[in-house]
Amino acid sequence: MSKIKRNVFESNRRSVEPEWDEEVDVGVVGSGLAGLSAAIEAARVCAKVVIFEKMPSYGGNSIISGGGYCSWDSKLKLRQKFNLGDDSWLKHWEDTLKGGDYYNNPELVQVLVKGAPDGLNWLIDAGAKIRETLAHIGGHSTHRSHLEARARGRGYTDPLKNLALSRGIEIRLKTQVTHIWRDGTEGPVLGIETTTGEEKKNVKVNRALILASGGYGRDVRMRMEYNPSLVPEYNCTNQRGATGEIIRYAMAVGADALHMDFVQLYPCAEPKRGVIDSYALDCYSGTGFGLFYVNKHGQRFVNELDRRDTVADAQIKSGSKPTYAILNYRMFEKLATPKEVIHAGVRKKRIIQAESTVELAEKLDIPVDALQETVTKHNRYISEGKDSDFNKPMTKSMIPLLEGPFFAISQWPSVHYCMGGLRIDKQARVIDIEGKPIPKLYAAGEVCGGVHGSNRLAGNSIPECIVFGRIAGINASKESIQYIGNKTF
Numbered sequence: 001m002s003k004i005k006r007n008v009f010e011s012n013r014r015s016v017e018p019e020w021d022e023e024v025d026v027g028v029v030g031s032g033l034a035g036l037s038a039a040i041e042a043a044r045v046c047a048k049v050v051i052f053e054k055m056p057s058y059g060g061n062s063i064i065s066g067g068g069y070c071s072w073d074s075k076l077k078l079r080q081k082f083n084l085g086d087d088s089w090l091k092h093w094e095d096t097l098k099g100g101d102y103y104n105n106p107e108l109v110q111v112l113v114k115g116a117p118d119g120l121n122w123l124i125d126a127g128a129k130i131r132e133t134l135a136h137i138g139g140h141s142t143h144r145s146h147l148e149a150r151a152r153g154r155g156y157t158d159p160l161k162n163l164a165l166s167r168g169i170e171i172r173l174k175t176q177v178t179h180i181w182r183d184g185t186e187g188p189v190l191g192i193e194t195t196t197g198e199e200k201k202n203v204k205v206n207r208a209l210i211l212a213s214g215g216y217g218r219d220v221r222m223r224m225e226y227n228p229s230l231v232p233e234y235n236c237t238n239q240r241g242a243t244g245e246i247i248r249y250a251m252a253v254g255a256d257a258l259h260m261d262f263v264q265l266y267p268c269a270e271p272k273r274g275v276i277d278s279y280a281l282d283c284y285s286g287t288g289f290g291l292f293y294v295n296k297h298g299q300r301f302v303n304e305l306d307r308r309d310t311v312a313d314a315q316i317k318s319g320s321k322p323t324y325a326i327l328n329y330r331m332f333e334k335l336a337t338p339k340e341v342i343h344a345g346v347r348k349k350r351i352i353q354a355e356s357t358v359e360l361a362e363k364l365d366i367p368v369d370a371l372q373e374t375v376t377k378h379n380r381y382i383s384e385g386k387d388s389d390f391n392k393p394m395t396k397s398m399i400p401l402l403e404g405p406f407f408a409i410s411q412w413p414s415v416h417y418c419m420g421g422l423r424i425d426k427q428a429r430v431i432d433i434e435g436k437p438i439p440k441l442y443a444a445g446e447v448c449g450g451v452h453g454s455n456r457l458a459g460n461s462i463p464e465c466i467v468f469g470r471i472a473g474i475n476a477s478k479e480s481i482q483y484i485g486n487k488t489f
């Protein structure tokens, strides 16, 4: 290790092993999908598995997510059921690498895509319910996005939480991890310091520590340090606890981090608060069924099936806040959006409904002629199978906008997902700045970097949490308990 690196590293860590207040077999930081999956697997073998969660409620970003899960296969066989063509792990792998501009670690992507079907089946076995549809969403070359029945991540986190509790796992809320203890610069991780209110505790981890603390979208200072363009004026789709201190603590004990400047904007968030409600998800998931976007001038401005960064950039450059997703009732049907959800959206004025495209343009205060021309052109592109304006891949699943009622949903980009984070290997071990695994330290989920490259494809994060979370949990549970000096036995 170079002298400079070692000095920085040494100055950031406390050197003396503390008095331990408690011992656990496996400690997990974060109660989202990665943390729950890891803990559930670890608890197959280990008696005492504790999840430490700083927020007053469990679930992190996972619980508020839209529940889109991309997988090229599953036991539901929806692709075959709806005759949506072929897919394979190789296509999913290629799309993910391309979507990330090939910054991704191809080995990690292979683990993700090959493991995605089994991860989804595991979720279904735990009690998750999946809608009877399979969406084609931005950056993917085909229909592969499985949607949670009510488009809510809670539909995944609740069953996993129940499974975790049934396996004796403790989810300790309002407990922030404020330090990671490691034995020297070469030895294993020993434990953590936790803070609950004024009370501090040192918790020894006998087998391993798993970091599943999510991203840093809400950490304005941290995200701007790496990417100054992400100014505070941007809204954020994340929960308040999505801050990056665990990445800093892990770096202080030698962990490597990568791609920290790659932070994604979600193009279709609700414009005022920047959140992703179920309507924002329809704007995103409906593109494969023919939904398209217009600006305030009634014109399209992008290939709606393009990657999130491209669509978000095009919106910002279109000089029109907000932009609108335009669709009709048949597209909502294809998305299997429940009628009551549509009606509630119309009542709240989140969805604008009209009987004709003229009425829709008037209600949106956009030029009638321009919107009608856009609708006519887009319908023609569907029938001709070619988009002469933006080269969107037009498919047979797309529905022309002919029959009402017609709808518009407003949208605007909001800070959403951190592609960067801790470096891990295929076994979910955290890698140090010298390229070696840090003994007894694992990580999974959004806290990790390198899986998604420069730009995460939609629906790829939830499978990442499940697949790598389970790997981390299984491997952590296999670590030996006995630790003498600087070696484990």
Ligand SMILES: Cc1cc2nc3c(=O)[nH]c(=O)nc-3n(C[C@H](O)[C@H](O)[C@H](O)COP(=O)(O)OP(=O)(O)OC[C@H]3O[C@@H](n4cnc5c(N)ncnc54)[C@H](O)[C@@H]3O)c2cc1C
Residues within 6 Å of the ligand: 029, 030, 031, 032, 033, 034, 035, 052, 053, 054, 055, 058, 059, 060, 061, 062, 063, 064, 065, 066, 067, 068, 069, 070, 153, 175, 176, 177, 178, 212, 213, 214, 215, 237, 238, 239, 241, 242, 243, 245, 246, 275, 276, 416, 417, 444, 445, 446, 447, 458, 459, 460, 461, 462, 463, 465
């Ligand atoms: C609104 C929204 C919609 C989304 N929709 C989708 C989708 O449809 N499909 C998809 O694939 N992805 C989606 N994503 C992304 C995906 O949901 C997340 O990337 C994923 O759920 C992250 O899971 P995680 O377990 O890694 O972290 P999280 O679920 O965020 O959990 C991390 C937890 O760690 C806790 N924590 C952090 N620091 C500490 C600390 N120091 N001490 C103790 N606890 C700590 C946090 O409070 C949090 O509860 C969405 C994200 C958002 C915000």
